[in-house]
Amino acid sequence: MSDRDILAELIADYTTNSVKRDAADAVIAAGWRPPARRIETAAELDELKPAEALLDSGKGERNDLAAVIRDDRGNVFTRDMHNLEAEVAHGRPAGWWETGTSRDDRDSTTMAFPVTVLLDPAAEVDRGA
Structure with missing residues (x-):
């Protein structure tokens, strides 16, 4: 579901059907974004652009960024893009580097769960950002 659709559903009770999509477009254009996604389990985190998907998409470049997350302790991590082949070959879960x-x-x-997704480039592309 797009940001527009999510927002349109939230404001549906306050507007007519013919107006809600225009209102959602205006609010999104002004900078609104949905709340950050929370991931509760290791399995969910592994689904956030796994190593196999990064390799398949050709995004295994050293400087590519797949996602940024913050764990429940406040530590911020970026997806480890340096060991994709090893992770796939050995069936390892997603690797993350702590920033700083x-x-x-x-x-x-x-990881200390839940984690909050601070940046998911795939989601940004999907929403047209």
């Missing part, structure tokens, strides 16, 4: 550290490589099994 020399190296704190974690996977979905070592």
Whole structure:
């Protein structure tokens, strides 16, 4: 469901059907975004652009960014783009690097849940951002 549709549903009780999509478009154009997505489990986190999907899409480049998350302790992580082939070959869960550290490589099994998705580039493309 697009941001427009989500917002249109939220305001549906306050407008007529003919007006709600125009109102949603205006609010989105002004900068509204839906609340950040929360991920509750390791399985859900592994579904957030897994290594196989990154390799298949050709986004295994060193400088590509797949996603940014914040764990329940407030630590911010970016998707580890350096070990995609090894993760796929060994069936490992998604790897994440903690920002602001020399190296704190974690996977979905070592995260403090829930985590909040701060950036999901695939979602940004889907919403036309």
